[in-house]
Amino acid sequence: QLAPLPPMTPAFLKTLNTVCQQCYRDFAPDDVELGVREHILQDLESFVKRQFTGARLRLFGSSKNGFGFKQSDLDICMVLDGQETAEGLDCISIIESLARLLRKHPGLRNILPITTAKVPIVKFYHARTGLEGDISLYNTLALHNTRLLASYAAIDLRVKMLCYVTKVFAKLCDIGDASRGSLSSYGFTLMVLFYLQQRNPPVIPVLQEIYDEEKKPEVLVDGWNVYFYDDLDKLVSPSIRQKNLESVGALWLGLLQFYTETFDFREHVISIRQSAALTTFNKQWTSKYIVIEDPFDLNHNLGAGLSRRMTNFIMKAFINGRSVFGTSVKAYPPEYTSPMEFF
Numbered sequence: 531q532l533a534p535l536p537p538m539t540p541a542f543l544k545t546l547n548t549v550c551q552q553c554y555r556d557f558a559p560d561d562v563e564l565g566v567r568e569h570i571l572q573d574l575e576s577f578v579k580r581q582f583t584g585a586r587l588r589l590f591g592s593s594k595n596g597f598g599f600k601q602s603d604l605d606i607c608m609v610l611d612g613q614e615t616a617e618g619l620d621c622i623s624i625i626e627s628l629a630r631l632l633r634k635h636p637g638l639r640n641i642l643p644i645t646t647a648k649v650p651i652v653k654f655y656h657a658r659t660g661l662e663g664d665i666s667l668y669n670t671l672a673l674h675n676t677r678l679l680a681s682y683a684a685i686d687l688r689v690k691m692l693c694y695v696t697k698v699f700a701k702l703c704d705i706g707d708a709s710r711g712s713l714s715s716y717g718f719t720l721m722v723l724f725y726l727q728q729r730n731p732p733v734i735p736v737l738q739e740i741y742d743e744e745k746k747p748e749v750l751v752d753g754w755n756v757y758f759y760d761d762l763d764k765l766v767s768p769s770i771r772q773k774n775l776e777s778v779g780a781l782w783l784g785l786l787q788f789y790t791e792t793f794d795f796r797e798h799v800i801s802i803r804q805s806a807a808l809t810t811f812n813k814q815w816t817s818k819y820i821v822i823e824d825p826f827d828l829n830h831n832l833g834a835g836l837s838r839r840m841t842n843f844i845m846k847a848f849i850n851g852r853s854v855f856g857t858s859v860k861a862y863p864p865e866y867t868s869p870m871e872f873f
């Protein structure tokens with residue numbers, strides 16, 4: 531059981547809010563940086579077309595979902611004109627020949643095909659910008675979840691800010707790297723969105739539950755329904771947005787409290803597709819402590835790869851965060867330069 535937090539002072543909450551806003555300003559890419567990514571994409575597409583005539587490349591992940599960092603990788607998905615799905619394609623040999631082709635590109639280094647992973651990819655390093663990237667084939671669901679995340683980001687600036695703060699927090703605490711056994715950025719983003727939906731009053735709605743027709747429309751991709759309400763002009767103005775007026779600082783502290791004091795990890799699933807509670811029992815996912823359901827691929831638990839040790843490590847980071855950000859101190863050393871340096 532956690533000791534209760536001491537009372538929060540308004541002055542400290544204000545500082546917390548400034549820190550969160552500054553974090554966003556420091557780390558969000560500007561339009562020039564986003565343009566550079568599009569430019570690399572165009573260049574790669576025309577290069578790839580030399581061999582794969584009908585090839586189209588599309589950016590997804592944090593280059594497109596609204597939560598990208600200056601140094602975030604380039605997540606690229608390749609599809610072929612006239613070919614709807616990957617069915618009947620030999621993805622592994624396409625990835626291998628794509629790798630051979632990319633080795634001839636003068637601007638790229640460290641070409642590495644990875645064909646043993648669940649999603650085969652070819653990795654590369656873009657020398658001029660120092661950006662890393664990978665190309666996958668027909669990663670169609672990822673294109674849709676990128677669009678879903680981007681829609682949530684567009685509803686309210688606080689969504690973006692909180693996702694940046696959480697990603698920075700995760701990197702600083704060494705709990706945000708799936709390739710090293712912890713949780714991916716995508717997993718943390720889903721945690722933030724779920725919390726914002728559960729907040730009372732909610733900061734964001736459940737887009738997959740809103741529809742104009744009588745029945746929820748069905749848009750099937752790889753067998754999953756990827757429908758969500760994307761008429762943001764209608765959403766941004768009215769009621770939902772107005773009700774919650776908390777500051778980002780208060781929401782950040784609220785998030786740390788939510789995941790350390792309120793949310794019952796043993797019983798419940800972190801799921802952003804519905805407002806009703808979903809239990810680990812419902813999903814038959816009782817063997818894991820942190821259970822995060824992908825919004826479209828309902829068989830995918832983002833927490834599946836976490837060991838017990840890593841789970842404890844992540845929970846400890848949240849508990850520690852709750853006490854650091856939840857304990858008012860009079861003043862910070864004036865020399866701190868990065869918003870989270872005092873953590």
Ligand code: GTP
Pocket residue numbers: 590591592593595597598599602603605672673675676708714715716832
């Ligand atoms: P950063 O690159 O860390 O800034 O964030 P990102 O959102 O781009 O994460 P990452 O490069 O790890 O993943 C790219 C995208 O793949 C995500 O944004 C999702 O759209 C998609 N994705 C779908 N399932 C998974 C999954 O299980 N793990 C990860 N990492 N990504 C997934």
Ligand code: MG
Pocket residue numbers: 591592593602603604605
């Ligand atoms: Mg990425």
